[in-house]
Amino acid sequence: MTLDPNYLTGYAGTIIKTFIDYSPKLISAFFILFVGLYTIRVINRLIRKIMVKRDLDPTLTKFLADILLWVLRVLLFVTIIDKLGIGTSSFVAILGAIGLAVGLSLQGSLSNFAGGMLIILFKPFKVGDTIEAQGVSGTVSEIQIFVTKLINSNNQTIFIPNGSLSNGTIINYSLEGIRRSDLTFSISYDTDIKKAKDLITEVLNKNPKVLKTPEAEVSVKLLTDSSIQLAVRPWATNADFGVVSSDTLEGCKLAFDAAGIAIQPYLKEENK
Numbered sequence: 676m677t678l679d680p681n682y683l684t685g686y687a688g689t690i691i692k693t694f695i696d697y698s699p700k701l702i703s704a705f706f707i708l709f710v711g712l713y714t715i716r717v718i719n720r721l722i723r724k725i726m727v728k729r730d731l732d733p734t735l736t737k738f739l740a741d742i743l744l745w746v747l748r749v750l751l752f753v754t755i756i757d758k759l760g761i762g763t764s765s766f767v768a769i770l771g772a773i774g775l776a777v778g779l780s781l782q783g784s785l786s787n788f789a790g791g792m793l794i795i796l797f798k799p800f801k802v803g804d805t806i807e808a809q810g811v812s813g814t815v816s817e818i819q820i821f822v823t824k825l826i827n828s829n830n831q832t833i834f835i836p837n838g839s840l841s842n843g844t845i846i847n848y849s850l851e852g853i854r855r856s857d858l859t860f861s862i863s864y865d866t867d868i869k870k871a872k873d874l875i876t877e878v879l880n881k882n883p884k885v886l887k888t889p890e891a892e893v894s895v896k897l898l899t900d901s902s903i904q905l906a907v908r909p910w911a912t913n914a915d916f917g918v919v920s921s922d923t924l925e926g927c928k929l930a931f932d933a934a935g936i937a938i939q940p941y942l943k944e945e946n947k
Contacts, residue, residue, distance in 0.1 A: 704758045711751040719744050738795065738820060787821040790837035794818060804849035805913065809835050812846075848913065853886060855910050856920040860927060861902040861939040868895065871905060871936055878926035879909050884919050886910040902939035 719740055726736040795818065800806050805814050806825070811833050813825030823840055825833040848854055862871055872893045879891045889910050896906035907927070911919035931938060 700759055704755045707755055707758060708751070711747075711754070715744065715747045715751065718747065738792075786838035787836045790839070790841035791818070791820040791822075793841045794823065794837055799845050800847045800850070804847055806848065807846040808840055809843055811835070848916075853889075853910055853912055854916045855889075855908050856916065856923065858907040858909075858920065858923060859896060860905045860907060860931075861899075862905065862931075862936060863902060863939055866903065866936050868903060868905075870934065871931070874930040874934055874936070875905065875907055875927050878923065878930055879907075882909075882919065882922055882926065884911055884915040884922070886912070 722743060723736060723740045726739065794800075800815055802815050802818060806812065811825065811827065813827035813831075813833055815823060816826045816832070817824040820837070822834045822836055825835065827833060860871075860875070862868075875893045876891075879885050879893070885891055886909075891909040892906065893908075894906050895903060897904040907923060909919055909923055928938070
């Protein structure tokens with residue numbers, strides 16, 4: 676099999692002519708690419724600085740900056756495709772179909788994504804807060820786009836999907852800065868109630884970590900068949916909450932022992 680030199684020459688000439696005719700578009704496309712990437716980088720840095728100066732949440736700042744970055748990159752890609760003479764209408768249609776398919780297949784992830792946006796925007800809690808939600812409690816370690824990470828008292832890491840988290844009940848123990856401990860002591864009917872209350876009040880007054888304002892409450896909570904239940908409600912800062920609860924229990928027990936007051940055993944039927 677032999678090749679006609681004239682055919683090869685004509686074919687090469689066609690390629691060279693096409694390249695020469697197309698080279699201005701190619702050069703323009705590369706120019707737009709380099710200028711566009713540089714401009715996107717500058718805009719992204721500028722937007723990040725503006726959001727940081729306005730004290731926006733770091734997670735929200737990063738997320739919005741990343742979204743803007745990819746939107747600008749997609750627009751740049753479409754511009755380059757159009758500059759090269761490739762029809763963008765069919766490309767946009769294909770992109771839309773792909774987006775629809777991905778959206779249908781990732782409905783759960785999109786729900787978590789929307790939940791993450793709601794949490795970041797409305798801020799029911801922030802990193803460092805102690806919360807209770809979805810049957811678990813812990814300190815918020817990180818708020819991600821799809822999940823929120825908690826560290827519980829056992830130093831275990833808990834990941835909660837943002838979709839269910841944003842649609843459920845959230846108890847934020849850190850939002851107000853102080854917490855009240857709800858403790859109960861059961862004493863017999865033979866005990867002098869006023870004496871028992873005075874002993875508890877003395878224990879609370881001696882503890883410097885118990886807040887004076889709001890004032891701690893010591894009152895009769897319930898009269899059961901076998902005992903008198905006293906409610907003890909001291910206030911403390913979030914950092915001292917656990918210590919105050921523990922110290923109050925220990926201090927009251929020692930004070931009762933010294934005064935000869937017996938604490939009644941807990942009976943389930945009392946709380947039925």
